[in-house]
Amino acid sequence: MFSLREVLGAIQSYGKAHTFIKQHKLWKWIIIPGLIYCALFFLGAVFVWGYIGELVDSLMNFLPLKKWLASLGSSFLNFLFILAGLCIRLITLLLYISFFKYFFLIVGSPLFAFLSEKTEAIMQGKDFPFNFSQFIKDIWRGIKISFRNMVYQTALMLALSILAFIPLVGLITPLVAWLVECFYWGFSMMDYSFERKQMSIKESIAFIREHKGMAVGNGLVYYILIFIPIIAPCYAVIAATIHIQQQKLK
Template sequence: MFSIREVLGAIQAYGKAHQFIKQHKLWKWIIIPGIIYCILFLLGIVFVWSYIGDLVDSLMNLLHLKQWVNSLQNSLINFLFILVGFCIRVITILLYISFFKYFFLILGAPLFAFLSEKTEAIMQHRDFPFSWSQFLKDIWRGVKISLRNMVYQTLLTIGLIILAFVPLFGLITPLLTWLVECYYWGFSMMDYTFERRQLSIPESIKYINQHKGMAIGNGLVYYLFIFIPIIAPCYAVIAATIHLQEKKIP
């Protein structure tokens, strides 16, 4: 289980992040990556939508389904096949949206590592000595955590989809799937701070498992901010850093 108080604390950190960004004029680190995020996101949707459409058409031609449907001359069956093709596209787009955030976390690892460090440096009124070796370690750590979380979230989501067919349990499956997604998003954003604290990945996992509410709260707002993609990822990493700094983690 998780603490509701921790969830609320992580949510409130976004308000503090907004004030922090305004006070220290960090907008250029928010807007420019946000625009790149939006462009890549939209280009990906266009590509996936058209590619899946071509793939569906190719499969139908390969299996001679189109010829079969046309030979039946049944408007209902024809409509159902069109609906199936549309549903496949929609499901693929939803999967794309889910995986895109990890793609951007991997692509933006240098920026997120920098933003997290800059946030903490301002809060502590000191500069962290820049080291290329440490910076590259932070980036590689961010990439590994993102890949790990993507795999774990996918496996858990598949398991929940299977369990959705169980009576009654299926009613709460959408909620559990959403919480899993929020948890792993928040986890990825929090780990940049753990790296600076020189916590190993197992130690980071242990801490977050003990404070699931913090990860879920951060990921929950990030999830809502997906509809304002220009600010979503950078706000999330700054909010996570501020919250963990206030908690004085080891």
């Protein structure tokens, strides 16, 4: 489980990130990447939502679940399977969001590494001398963490997709999948700060396991910001950096 206090702390860091962005005029680093993210995300989401229904119908016809349900004549069972179909759609949409975000994390890794470093430099009142070699290491570290989290999350999502076929049990799978998604997104955003603190990937994973609430809270607000996708990714990394800095980690 995770600490509610840590979740709330991560949520509050988004308000601080908004104030920070306004105060230091960082909008140019938010708007342009946000527009690109927004356009690509919605095009993909429309495609996935439109075709997943056909996939569910094809699967039910292949298994011959529709004929079996019709032969039983039970309206209650029909209702449960309609709910199961909806859960499968939601799980698949979450899976799409996961893959898309990790794709954008990998492509946007140079920007996120830069934003995290710039945020920390402003907070500490000092400049970090640009080191190309270190910058490349930061980018490569972000890519490795993104791939690692994508693999783990995909495995969990596939397991939850199987559970979604079970009536009643399947009703809670979208919520669990959403929390898993929040956790891994927050983890990816926080790791840019861990790299600058010279924490190894193993140490980073160990810290996140002890402070799951910080990652969940960061990812939770990101999901709310999906409705304002133009600011979601960059706000997440700045909020994560501010939150980590305030923990006084060595």
